Amino acid sequence: MSHWLYRNIIEPGKLPLFLALLSFVLSFLVTRTITRLIRAGRGPFRNITPGGLHIHHAVPGVVLTIIGGFGAVASGRHGVGSAICAVIFGMGAGLVLDEFALILHLDDVYWSEQGRASVEIVVLTAALVLLVLTGSLPFGVNDLSDEEMHSRGLLISNVVFNGMWSVIALFKGKVRTAMFGIVVPMVGVVGAIRLARPNSPWARRFYRHRPKARARAMRRVYRHDRRWARRSRAFQDWLGGAPDREDSKRMTDGG
Secondary structure, X not given: OHHHHHHHHHXXXXXXXXXXXXXXXXXXXXXXXXXXXXXXXXXXXXXOOHHHOXXXXXXHHHHHHHHHXXXXXXXXXXXXXXXXXXXXXXXHHHHHHOOHXXXXXXXXXXXXXXXXXXXXXXXXXXXXXXXXXXXXXHXXXXXXXXXXXXXXXXXHHHHHHHHHHHHHHHHOOOHHHHHHXXXXXXXXXXXXXXXXXXXXXXXXXXXXXXXXXXXXHHHHHHHHHHHHHHHHHHHHHHHHOXXXXXXXXXXXXXX
């Protein structure tokens, strides 16, 4: 256990990434706690509205991300400076991605059904960074030997081959699988060879004249959503807070 901790976390080269991940998660959790208290009208916290302008926390998040990012580039991977910049960057990224849905929709959808996208992207980001922290590198580069790493042709071929599976999974409408496939290539392979989601670009292009494949895809999505959608929503509500009831009802009714 101690060897694993040193190799994956305490080792100087990986310490900034660990600190960035830790501050990212804590920033998100603290922010969600404060916003839920504001929503409930409890505690001393209030929205920041100087001159009637609502300042969303993505604004200071962008500032912190810029400071931490440029500071990390200037300070390198080692030393106290890189550790401080990693913490600043993680805090900023947590604030920004907590309002990812607002940036995506260009509307204040924080407590709506669309706002669930913020919680989902934060969980995905934390999981991907954790995979990198524990030794997985994008496109399976960590599986190459030192000799293969020094061969430009082999390195490019490996990246293109493994990246292809994630691209196919993305066109099949499997965004989560494609993202994880970047870090763990076998996940991308599974997503690429399985049926596409019915509304994906792949299905519209290749299932147009294949009614059986389209029907199978719809049945698979129905069974998957029936099994996992409620659990996923319950986890998101527990972690980030449930959306407004009126908005949830409207989305359920198709409004």
